[in-house]
Amino acid sequence: MGQEITTSQLRKWLLAYAARIIENEAHLTKLDTAIGDADHGVNMRRGMSKLKERLKEEKQSEDVSSFLRSVAMTLISGIGGAAGPLYGTFFLRAATSPTNGSSIDLVQLTQMFRYGLDGLQQRGKAQADDKTMIDTMQPAVEAMEAALAAHQSPAVILAAARQAAHLGMKHTIEIEARKGRASYLGPHSIGHQDPGATSAYFLFETAAEVFTKTGAG
Ligand SMILES: Nc1ncnc2c1ncn2[C@@H]1O[C@H](COP(=O)(O)OP(=O)(O)O)[C@@H](O)[C@H]1O
Ligand SMILES: [Mg+2]
Numbered sequence: 271m272g273q274e275i276t277t278s279q280l281r282k283w284l285l286a287y288a289a290r291i292i293e294n295e296a297h298l299t300k301l302d303t304a305i306g307d308a309d310h311g312v313n314m315r316r317g318m319s320k321l322k323e324r325l326k327e328e329k330q331s332e333d334v335s336s337f338l339r340s341v342a343m344t345l346i347s348g349i350g351g352a353a354g355p356l357y358g359t360f361f362l363r364a365a366t367s368p369t370n371g372s373s374i375d376l377v378q379l380t381q382m383f384r385y386g387l388d389g390l391q392q393r394g395k396a397q398a399d400d401k402t403m404i405d406t407m408q409p410a411v412e413a414m415e416a417a418l419a420a421h422q423s424p425a426v427i428l429a430a431a432r433q434a435a436h437l438g439m440k441h442t443i444e445i446e447a448r449k450g451r452a453s454y455l456g457p458h459s460i461g462h463q464d465p466g467a468t469s470a471y472f473l474f475e476t477a478a479e480v481f482t483k484t485g486a487g
């Protein structure tokens with residue numbers, strides 16, 4: 271895996287993520303109105319505004335770990351709700367994954383997502399099919415790991431992650447919520463797409479766009 275993703279490219283990814291979430295605020299709110307308390311769009315937009323502020327100026331030669339840690343702190347305080355600590359934990363744990371200092375290769379990017387997912391799962395105790403953001407992230411990370419093991423190119427690995435994330439997000443429509451606020455609705459949660467699974471999908475969508483475009487693909 272020759273291609274390196276630098277801290278600067280991770281910054282571009284998260285700026286693209288912030289922009290995508292802000293564009294989709296009303297959509298996320300609508301999803302959380304159906305099966306939650308209608309604040310996921312607002313929570314995420316508030317977090318993304320803080321994140322954009324944090325990322326406004328590029329810090330020269332910042333290492334990947336401290337970058338991800340500072341993203342985590344910004345999200346924990348900025349998003350709020352259930353999702354704030356969960357996204358925060360994702361990035362805090364991602365920050366402990368192996369790096370080459372101020373860059374990571376595709377193996378390490380995959381590990382970064384894996385560490386983040388495992389941390390989030392330990393924190394929120396949700397399993398696959400509980401109708402949460404795990405339903406997007408787990409298949410996406412597994413698809414990356416499988417594509418990597420099959421020696422696929424970075425572009426294919428990133429496309430596989432996006433596609434699996436998309437399928438996982440859509441799968442949340444079919445299932446009953448067993449975690450978070452939507453679980454209070456029991457079977458009435460069926461037929462609605464999970465808001466957190468939707469905001470999590472944009473992480474993989476923008477990663478595929480940005481890392482493929484910037485030469486890592
Ligand atoms: N235990 C959990 N593990 C993983 N994700 C969860 C968990 N609980 C809730 N979520 C996610 O959080 C999303 C709701 O976020 P948000 O509306 O911002 O917070 P709140 O539920 O406090 O209103 C859900 O759609 C779901 O994806
Ligand atoms: Mg909510």
